[in-house]
Amino acid sequence: MALKRISIKTQAKQEIVDITERVARAVRESALSDGLCTIFVPHTTAAITINENADPAVKEDILSALGRLVPAGPHYKHAEGNAHAHIRASLLGHSVTVPIEAGRLVLGTWQGILFCEFDGPRQREVWVISSPAS
Numbered sequence: 513m514a515l516k517r518i519s520i521k522t523q524a525k526q527e528i529v530d531i532t533e534r535v536a537r538a539v540r541e542s543a544l545s546d547g548l549c550t551i552f553v554p555h556t557t558a559a560i561t562i563n564e565n566a567d568p569a570v571k572e573d574i575l576s577a578l579g580r581l582v583p584a585g586p587h588y589k590h591a592e593g594n595a596h597a598h599i600r601a602s603l604l605g606h607s608v609t610v611p612i613e614a615g616r617l618v619l620g621t622w623q624g625i626l627f628c629e630f631d632g633p634r635q636r637e638v639w640v641i642s643s644p645a646s
């Protein structure tokens with residue numbers, strides 16, 4: 513198993529950042545030929561998902577739909593004021609798994625690995641864990 517850490521400095525309150533190339537580089541550096549890559553976000557107000565990275569409007573639509581689904585506001589118990597960010601992060605989840613074949617990530621044509629910030633701007637980390645096929 514190889515663990516690589518990627519640093520991300522987010523720029524906005526909420527933002528989706530395509531990290532596909534950075535994850536692919538971490539997998540190449542692990543020198544693993546075939547297996548699985550788990551991409552894990554060690555935060556409670558950020559998440560990771562796989563979706564279209566070709567049309568930037570998809571990222572904007574995801575953020576605006578989550579905003580309608582889980583609006584910010586004073587009606588939560590969590591006193592820090594960012595309960596909506598915690599809930600949006602849990603809805604998308606904190607890890608995704610991608611196959612590795614011949615040292616490369618195997619993704620669909622339109623798929624990218626998207627880091628999702630819900631309470632930025634902040635310094636963030638993503639962990640890339642590459643494991644050999646058993």
Ligand code: ZN
Nearest residue numbers: 590592594595
């Ligand atoms: Zn909080």
